[in-house]
Amino acid sequence: MTRQSRLLAIDQGTTSTRSLVFDAEGRLIASAQREFPQYYPQAGWVDHDPEDIWRDAIETAREAIAKSDAPITAIGLANQRETVVVWDRATGAPIHRAIVWQDRRTASECERLRDEGAEALVRARTGLLLDPYFSATKLAWILDNVSNARQQAERGQLAFGTIDSFLLWRLTLGQVHATDATNASRTLLFDIHRQCWDDELLALFRIPHGLLPSVQDSSHFYGATIAELFGAPIPIAGVAGDQHAAMVGQACFKPGMVKSTYGTGCFALRNTGAEPASPRGGTLTTMAYRIEGVPTYASEGAIFIAGAAIKWLRDRLGLISDAAETSEIAAKLPGNHGVYMVPAFVGLGAPHWDPHARGLLCGLTLDSSAAHIVRAALESVAYQTFDLMEAMTGDGSLQAQGKSALRIDGGMAANDWFCQFLADILDAPVERPIMLEITAHGAAFLAGLSTGVYPNLAAISNVWARGARFEPRMAHAERERLIEGWRDAVRRALSSGGEATR
Ligand SMILES: Nc1ncnc2c1ncn2[C@@H]1O[C@H](COP(=O)(O)OP(=O)(O)O)[C@@H](O)[C@H]1O
Numbered sequence: 001m002t003r004q005s006r007l008l009a010i011d012q013g014t015t016s017t018r019s020l021v022f023d024a025e026g027r028l029i030a031s032a033q034r035e036f037p038q039y040y041p042q043a044g045w046v047d048h049d050p051e052d053i054w055r056d057a058i059e060t061a062r063e064a065i066a067k068s069d070a071p072i073t074a075i076g077l078a079n080q081r082e083t084v085v086v087w088d089r090a091t092g093a094p095i096h097r098a099i100v101w102q103d104r105r106t107a108s109e110c111e112r113l114r115d116e117g118a119e120a121l122v123r124a125r126t127g128l129l130l131d132p133y134f135s136a137t138k139l140a141w142i143l144d145n146v147s148n149a150r151q152q153a154e155r156g157q158l159a160f161g162t163i164d165s166f167l168l169w170r171l172t173l174g175q176v177h178a179t180d181a182t183n184a185s186r187t188l189l190f191d192i193h194r195q196c197w198d199d200e201l202l203a204l205f206r207i208p209h210g211l212l213p214s215v216q217d218s219s220h221f222y223g224a225t226i227a228e229l230f231g232a233p234i235p236i237a238g239v240a241g242d243q244h245a246a247m248v249g250q251a252c253f254k255p256g257m258v259k260s261t262y263g264t265g266c267f268a269l270r271n272t273g274a275e276p277a278s279p280r281g282g283t284l285t286t287m288a289y290r291i292e293g294v295p296t297y298a299s300e301g302a303i304f305i306a307g308a309a310i311k312w313l314r315d316r317l318g319l320i321s322d323a324a325e326t327s328e329i330a331a332k333l334p335g336n337h338g339v340y341m342v343p344a345f346v347g348l349g350a351p352h353w354d355p356h357a358r359g360l361l362c363g364l365t366l367d368s369s370a371a372h373i374v375r376a377a378l379e380s381v382a383y384q385t386f387d388l389m390e391a392m393t394g395d396g397s398l399q400a401q402g403k404s405a406l407r408i409d410g411g412m413a414a415n416d417w418f419c420q421f422l423a424d425i426l427d428a429p430v431e432r433p434i435m436l437e438i439t440a441h442g443a444a445f446l447a448g449l450s451t452g453v454y455p456n457l458a459a460i461s462n463v464w465a466r467g468a469r470f471e472p473r474m475a476h477a478e479r480e481r482l483i484e485g486w487r488d489a490v491r492r493a494l495s496s497g498g499e500a501t502r
């Protein structure tokens, strides 16, 4: 291990962009972060301005590099997944705002394709479902709705990418048009078994092949940044979708290991090894990571709203002024008083996959207070995780997977009350690493792996360090009662009147 190595991770998330410098022992040396605007042009639509993302990526990277005590060995990128950017190859200018993973504008197109019987093909090739969450229908929407876009795409004048591809293009001034296998696996266009773009899927979604980036390993030399950006070229040596980077950051390298990341949404991934698991109960089959050409697969449960519910309490309801207050507010209550929140603000993801579900608060009485609503928001994220585990294992327990602890990270993992409640509801221990910036850590690890900072995955496992462990301590009957109350609330929120759609 090279002692003076410094790895820069750029973690481009849904609500903020941050750059962090780590040393080879995994210590955080420097960081910088910016929140950026969210655009909601219509109900259920969510856009980002790619220029905001580019500006923040560069500014935070420059700031972190300036604070670093040694030169940067390599850069790793982690990014919000599925979000679509289309840009002009000649100018690098986006032709439309980025359409964000949370955006539901293509729900009816997905329903049309499902009615035509396309879901079996999609499920078999990609491990995913026909849901507006994924990239393909968003990309087709841009081609169909921006004047001349389809013609330009067919003439090879445009490029498509998830956020990683767009940043790679800009960092290398158009020399690199690439993505990694984890990001590709979220587009609905990539065959996860053959590890290539799939012509039948491209035809189904009407996507010209010439738009697509090349697909590389997650740990790979992608190219070097142009010298003008950071004073000297720096190799870009790792790329992964943020949830996959978190798998690496949590050192979930053995089959059966599970991590759950609580940022804007919550994404639980279980390593299934060299073979893709058959999807069950509304979970997805996806890549964990791809290293030296060898794919490692994962089962995934995706919850669209986790920390975003806490942000909503702060920004829209004004019930709190800081997310961190929620831990103490919830802890002061003896119970939830029968109040539940189903934060289906953008529909429900796994295991229900109901884009038309909408959020609700229920069980309110004249006794209910703001504190009950705050607690209900925190509780909802734990119940949703239980639903994911249940979908993955059949009974909600982590023990059923032969592993006893769930490794968690992301903004909400800082909340002790939430961590304890999660352990109680899952009836399993929850482990939180010392380093909560696990996504960025994973991106740095991937860059360090391809530049010789780490010889192998075992060296990365050695860097992972547990910060806290929460043991389940809730009585069985209480847990059952709470989960039953949650199930009742979810039935009310589903658009199909209580039946899970898949
Ligand atoms: N102490 C806390 N308790 C509950 N939620 C929190 C806490 N701190 C941050 N959050 C929530 O976590 C989210 C930020 O986490 P982060 O991992 O930075 O998200 P992202 O990468 O999606 O932008 C925000 O939605 C915020 O509301």
Ligand SMILES: O=P(O)(O)OC[C@H](O)CO
Binding pocket: 012, 013, 014, 015, 079, 080, 081, 082, 101, 241, 242, 243, 263, 264, 265, 266
């Ligand atoms: O920005 P995050 O951390 O909420 O992650 C977003 C996911 O990648 C969407 O699939």
